[in-house]
Amino acid sequence: MDAPTHAPVTSRCAHQRPSSVLLVWLLLLAACRPPVSQVIVAPATCGWLTLPLEPPMYCTLLADDTLIVQTNGQTTLTWQQATVTLDGALYWHWGERELLLAVLEGTAVVGVNGAARVVVAGAQLALPLREDGTLSARLPTALPIEAEILTRVQNVQAARPLVLPSPIAPPLGVTLAPSRTPSPTPLSLTDIAIGTHTPVPTVCVPREDWRATVTVRSGDVLSRIAARYNLSTGELAAGNCLTNPDRIRIGQVLRVPSVPTATPPNAPTPTPSLVFLRADKSELTSGECTVVRWDVFNVESVYFEETLTTGNNAQPICPATTTTYTLRVVYFDGTQTTHSVTVRVSASP
Secondary structure, three states, X not given: OOOOOOOOOOOOOOOOOOOOOHHHHHHHHHHOOOOOXXXXXXXXXXXXXXXXXXXXXXXXXXXXXXXXXXXXXXXXXXXXXXXXXXXXXXXXEEOOOEEXXXXXXXXXXXXXXXXXXXXXXXXXXXXXXXXXXOEOOOOOOOEEOOHHHHHHHOOOOOOOOOOOOOOOOOOOOOOOOXXXXXXXXXXOOEEEOOOOOOOOOOOOOOOOOOOEEEXXXXXXXXHHHHHHOOOOHHHHHHHOOOOOOOOOOOOOEEEEOOOOOOOOOOOOOOOOOEEEEEEOOOEEXXXXXXXXXXXXXXXXXXXXXXXXXXXEEEEEEOOOOOEEEXXXXXXXXXXXXXXXXXXXXXXXX
């Protein structure tokens, strides 16, 4: 009798009858099984971040999806393909479709896939997440920090008391959606610290015996407002629960004792006022960073990108496209001038 013949295998997943090639049949059957979809779970604890030991960095677990990271000096932490060089305090929130980073103090440089964005205190960056939980390569524009975030963290017992910022001005042409109403549910805090710290609660109530109010206008500084009411800068700041007297914003309403009782002294005439603004490099290729520096003398106040700063300072920048940076100077007589420097970005060769 002739040996039985078998039909040829016409595809990788064709089924074969048990025979001497049973092992091959089992291997092919296993190869035809549908792949198991990979589910990436977003980190929910401080331990998922790569945190350096020097300088000391502290991480507070605010909720299952929210952290506050603080550092005592400029240092870098990583998650997936993102790096964050931080000098200050950072609010870190995992959402379903985005990773939200909001700078509470200092400055953060956020880098993803070779691109970088400088985020100052009072600004936030919403990094898109893919469906599998990984970071998208797109690096969005920094926007003003949401009021909900400031409300949520104002009484947090972090590694050190937080000095909360005012939201930055929105970019030109950007209309912001109304802030979401924060949940009244009390927060449950679990501190996870790298290092040793003693949480210090901060509770402050503005002075109720100060019945009058004053609205901050363009060019105002706290010391000048305090002088109108025979107050020191510290007294006015304490009476309004201001954690940082250098950070007041236009339109902010402050409590004061009564109508002005003192005539402000004549402002001195600047002799002369000098403004020097420049960038270390004004021509960059995509992915490069540089530093904008300024030296300003004999003026009332200085704002870089509408954030109050000092007269002699510098800001690291990593623009993705050609960008113009502005420095607004307020003089003792209330007049203002705006100075700018443009950093041009060309595509990588």
